[in-house]
Amino acid sequence: MALNFVSGRTGAFDWLFQRISGVVLALILGLHFIILHLISGGEYEYEVIMTRLANPSWKVFYFCFLFFALYHAMNGAKILIDDYIHHPRLRTLLLSLDWLLAIVLFLYGTLIILMHQAPAVKG
Amino acid sequence: MGKVTFTILRFDPEKDKKPHYQDYEVEIRRPGMMVLDGLNQIRWEQDGTLAYRRSCREGVCGSDALNINGVNRLGCITHLEDLKTPVVIQPLPSMPLIKDLIVDLNDFQDKFFLCKPFLIPKKPLPDLEQLQSPEDRRKLDGLYECILCASCSSSCPSYWADPEYLGPSALLNIWRFVVDSRDVGADERLQLLNDRHGVWRCHTILNCIEACPKGLNPTQAIGGLKKALVSAKF
Numbered sequence: 001m002a003l004n005f006v007s008g009r010t011g012a013f014d015w016l017f018q019r020i021s022g023v024v025l026a027l028i029l030g031l032h033f034i035i036l037h038l039i040s041g042g043e044y045e046y047e048v049i050m051t052r053l054a055n056p057s058w059k060v061f062y063f064c065f066l067f068f069a070l071y072h073a074m075n076g077a078k079i080l081i082d083d084y085i086h087h088p089r090l091r092t093l094l095l096s097l098d099w100l101l102a103i104v105l106f107l108y109g110t111l112i113i114l115m116h117q118a119p120a121v122k123g
Numbered sequence: 124m125g126k127v128t129f130t131i132l133r134f135d136p137e138k139d140k141k142p143h144y145q146d147y148e149v150e151i152r153r154p155g156m157m158v159l160d161g162l163n164q165i166r167w168e169q170d171g172t173l174a175y176r177r178s179c180r181e182g183v184c185g186s187d188a189l190n191i192n193g194v195n196r197l198g199c200i201t202h203l204e205d206l207k208t209p210v211v212i213q214p215l216p217s218m219p220l221i222k223d224l225i226v227d228l229n230d231f232q233d234k235f236f237l238c239k240p241f242l243i244p245k246k247p248l249p250d251l252e253q254l255q256s257p258e259d260r261r262k263l264d265g266l267y268e269c270i271l272c273a274s275c276s277s278s279c280p281s282y283w284a285d286p287e288y289l290g291p292s293a294l295l296n297i298w299r300f301v302v303d304s305r306d307v308g309a310d311e312r313l314q315l316l317n318d319r320h321g322v323w324r325c326h327t328i329l330n331c332i333e334a335c336p337k338g339l340n341p342t343q344a345i346g347g348l349k350k351a352l353v354s355a356k357f
């Protein structure tokens with residue numbers, strides 16, 4: 001039985017950061033939930049949310065949310081691919097797609113967060 | 124004292140294209156009969172072509188691990204009266220089938236030997252025996268008792284999915300030497316399993332714990348290995 005030593009990344013990093021990102025996500029999600037549903041009392045109006053998103057601290061908060069959620073999902077999919085796909089070329093293809101999708105979604109999400117401006121006050 | 128139906132998976136590579144099930148009636152002749160007693164009764168009195176492995180018949184050799192009513196257990200220490208009927212007996216899942224209840228364990232054993240399952244002692248060797256404190260000796264409890272029956276590995280979905288995954292049994296046996304105070308081979312052993320087919324395929328599904336007839340906890344051993352690898356790296 002030949003063990004595969006070719007990959008520089010063995011799985012220790014994936015394993016540890018899947019756990020770390022999971023814990024961070026639980027905290028961020030909890031906070032997000034409390035703010036959205038409890039503190040703002042279920043006000044989902046465009047202005048309310050836009051005003052919040054225009055605040056730089058909230059931008060950082062949602063940037064972290066985006067980063068950890070995407071990392072956790074991308075890494076989860078990578079682990080699934082590692083579990084079930086053993087054909088080397090198919091594996092490389094799927095792992096590349098996994099990364100590509102995560103990067104595209106990350107850039108798109110970042111753009112949305114950065115571009116938010118406070119809505120013009122209605123006159 | 125009544126009868127129990129055994130539904131047994133049969134496969135003769137010389138005659139059958141694919142496996143099929145066959146029913147047998149086993150007579151309960153005394154209290155406390157085990158599944159292996161039933162299999163012996165069938166083979167000795169009804170159908171001499173039934174093939175299965177057995178040896179010590181007391182849960183020590185690990186030869187007669189079988190899938191009994193969907194759970195991997197040793198036939199020789201599984202009481203018939205504890206089982207629902209009919210008793211469905213199949214070979215260990217995911218292992219290549221040779222005949223009837225006999226599977227090919229070569230790959231399973233190769234993975235065990237890959238772990239260097241022997242003491243790698245400090246050099247120079249002491250003149251007399253290598254001493255170990257009672258506390259250090261106690262760390263081996265729950266690890267050294269493995270009888271290599273393959274119940275755990277063949278119950279593990281990660282083992283089914285990845286034919287090269289070392290599996291809970293081999294990993295428990297590596298951990299047994301890594302925690303041994305007399306052994307200095309931890310680094311070379313840990314190297315072997317910090318790999319895509321090593322410890323990282325374990326997702327704590329916990330089937331191995333349920334399957335182990337010796338009450339061992341391979342998942343915990345794998346947890347120890349993961350921690351050792353992560354702390355060596357970060």
Ligand code: SF4
Nearest residue numbers: 269270272273275335
């Ligand atoms: S750990 Fe338990 S189930 Fe696995 S091979 Fe050893 S004795 Fe059998």
